[in-house]
Amino acid sequence: MKKSKFSVSADGLLRQNIVLMSGLVTAPVIVAATSVERAAVLVVSFFLISYTSILLCRFIPRKIVYTVRILLYAVVAAVMYIPTALCIAKLFPNVSSGVMLYVELLVVNSFLLAKTETRFYLKPYGEMVLDAFIYVIGYAVVAFLVGVLREVLAYGTVCGFHLCEPVVPAAKSPFFGFILVGIMAAVCRGISGKRAPRKERGV
Secondary structure, X not given: OHHHHHHHHHHHHOOOOOOOOOOOOHHHHHHHOOOHHHHHXXXXXXXXXXXXXXXXXXXXXXXXXXXXXHHHHHHHHHHHHHHHHHHHHHHOOOOHHHHHHHHHHHHHOHHHHHHHHHOHHHOOXXXXXXXXXXXXXXXXXXXXXXXXXXXXXXXXXXXXXXXXXXXXXXXXXXXXXXXXXXXXXXXXHHHHHHHHHHHHHHO
C-alpha cells in the first residue's frame, strides 16, 4: 500500500508535471526563465507563494461554498506575495524587477486554484505535504533546465560564468521559450506514455 501511495505522489515529477504535462504554470517559464538566476527567482517565488498557500489553505473549512473557498485561496496567496517580493528583492536584486510581473501572476495560478480541490485536499495532510512538494520539485526541474539551456544558447554563460560565444541570441525571446517548452513537453509525454499503460491499471 505504502508503495502505491508514494508512486502516486511522485507523479508531479514527470507524469503530471504542471508545466510539461498539465500546462498550468507555463507562461512564467516560457517568458521569464531566460537564465539560471531568473529561473531561481521563479522557483523560490513559486515555493513561497503556491506551496505555502496550499499548506495554509488546507485549514479553510470545506463547508464554505466552493466559489468563496477559491477566493480565499487567492487572498492567502496575495498575502504570501508580500514577504515573497521582499525576499526576492534581497536575494536577487539584479534580476528581480524584470521577473516580478510573472511572480505576481503566481497569486492566481491554476496550480493553486485547481489542484488543491481536485487532488491535494482529498489526501491526508501528511501525504498532501509530500505530494505538493513533489509537484514543486517538478516545476523547479523544468524552470532550471529551461533557464540553463537558454542562458547558454543566448549568452554563452551559466550563472554568469562565460562558457562560449552566444549560439542562438534569439533563445532569450518568448517565442524560443515556447518552442523549447513544447519540445520538452513532447519528450516528457513520450516517456510517460511508455510507462503509463502498466501503471494506469494499478492506480
